[in-house]
Amino acid sequence: MVTITGRPAMRSPGRPPIRRDVERAFWRKIAEGLTSEDAAVACGVSGPVGSRWFRDRGGMPLIDLAPLSGRYLSFAEREEIALLRAQHVGVREIARQLGRAPSTISRELRRNVATRNGRLDYRASVAQWKAELMGRRPKTAKLVTNQRLRDYVQDRLAGTIQTASGTTVAGPVTPTWKGRNKARRADRRWATAWSPEQIANRLRVDFPDDKSMRISHEAIYQALYVQGRGALKRELITCLRTGRALRVPRARARQRANGHVTPEVMISQRPAEVDDRAVPGHWEGDLIIGTDRSAIGTLVERTTRFTMLLHLPRMDGYGVEPRVKNGPALGGYGAEAMREAIAAQIATLPEQLRRSLTWDRGKELAQHAQLKIDTGIAVYFADPHSPWQRGTNENTNGLLRQFFPKGTDLSRWNLEEIEAVAAALNGRPRKTLGWMTPAEALDGHLRSAQQAGVARTG
Incomplete structure (x- = not known):
């Protein structure tokens, strides 16, 4: 393989991954108030897939939803490159038709070409997958690396209630958390229960000169709701005011509560x-x-x-x-x-x-x-x-x-x-x-x- 193509074989992507543009469109529909099933169908995928996306990400997007700047090649442009390449069109002509620099097309064909079957074939789906894979910037969550910050956040979120003498007040006995939405008409855990916004802003007051003791409230929400973050246990969402297992977009909450009022x-x-x-x-x-x-x-x-x-x-x-x-x-x-x-x-x-x-x-x-x-x-x-x-x-x-x-x-x-x-x-x-x-x-x-x-x- 290396002898024929000049590079090692690229690992198989396995199941076709979610394209970023599809995922971005899905979360925009969620922000508009659509259910996960309806948002998925609007983006061209099945309803159960949309429900899985929403559940696995805790009800919140992990990517920027702002419109793309056009700096990078889109999937549509990669499809056009694949079609023109199959017609043996030159690099400069492809660049001219797409309105891109010839170096951009040349670099795209060199970096993201498929190497399976012992040939260098350019395929739009594989090129898009490889570009998104190389474009990732995995970063360890701040609450994972900073033990002191994690202890502060966890204590303000889930700390115990105490009397004036320092005796811990246990509160009511609550059922084991099963990952479902808040238990209605049932006892809830007694905790310090600061909101993530209160925690994030109080850090500036308690540690005015320590820049390492800083975190945004959105980062705290992600640590609670998103699977795989590893910083805070998901059951600590019971200490939030809503106690929801999944984060609900504001537009959807308003629509549910007052859908009959036009x-x-x-x-x-x-x-x-x-x-x-x-x-x-x-x-x-x-x-x-x-x-x-x-x-x-x-x-x-x-x-x-x-x-x-x-x-x-x-x-x-x-x-x-x-x-x-x-x-x-x-x-x-x-x-x-x-x-x-x-x-x-x-x-x-x-x-x-x-x-x-x-x-x-x-x-x-x-x-x-x-x-x-x-x-x-x-x-x-x-x-x-x-x-x-x-x-x-x-x-x-x-x-x-x-x-x-x-x-x-x-x-x-x-x-x-x-x-x-x-x-x-x-x-x-x-x-x-x-x-x-x-x-x-x-x-x-x-x-x-x-x-x-x-x-x-x-």
Whole structure:
């Protein structure tokens, strides 16, 4: 082989490796919020392959996602070189057609040519694999080589909790970590639990003159999430605030949480007449949550402060049937149960009191489009972290906590008892109504509307 080709045989690449441009495109799709399966299909590979890439890399890319500068030959250019070379086109002509220097083409043919079968054949796939192999710059992680830095990071991340006297507080007994996402509704490990960003910035304060005690928060995340780094054990991710086994891109997290909220139903699209409270029929709604996945729905009319409560009993099978992923919410306030409860309550109102409903961003109202079809009431959602946009409802929920305190089971109250509480609240005089009760204020508006209708008819 050496005699024929003038160089030793190149080792076999084995399974065709992932090209950098494909991997880069995959992680860009992930950053846009696509799932690993959809991102893989968009890049021309199978869904299971994309899931494996995402899992093996801990949910974070290990390569720069910035667009290539064009300094190096791309795979498309290497394919063009292979085609022209097979047609016995000269080096200078190839360079002219690709807009490259002749020395670039000559060096490419010399360095990355295939040597199998005892011939020097230029193949684009082999040349791309060899170029990426030689372009790697493997570097030992900083946390592996710097024991002092690793001890500092690990202590701030997973150190023990201690009393003022220095006694260690063990905290609850937690199950063995199995590499899955955070355990919901279960005890978590008690630890110092500094975030990687806090650790990275605190190093500058504690060691202002020691440049060796520096590390970025992204390097800490990679040491935790990426397999094969060897610096920090992966089970230490349970000390992070989220406790996720895989890092989730921000775009995907936002998409999952509020996928049912579109620009058309944002509060900014709500009619201006809602703000001045002059016209009744505009409602605000939310849930008050109790223990064991119990809840009561609240609807408050903005003009009169009239309150209606939604009875949300648990569905058949709750606590008996095992939980099914993506199955129906048996707790009583899933999307379908909420739609039916609100529709039943809104149906008892006259048409002039069914103008709009402003809700929190909770997914319990994911079927708002069907609710509008069933009842005719327009549904809008408040901005994130903006409870003041539903101030009337928030105030009413505070009053209701006198009857339904936090940390209590709300499922023990039946429909008749909940309606009695609503009647008590509607019979309580309010300062903002001139010491009228909400029931009296609503009745007054209905009488005025009825008399206006009779006058127009006459």
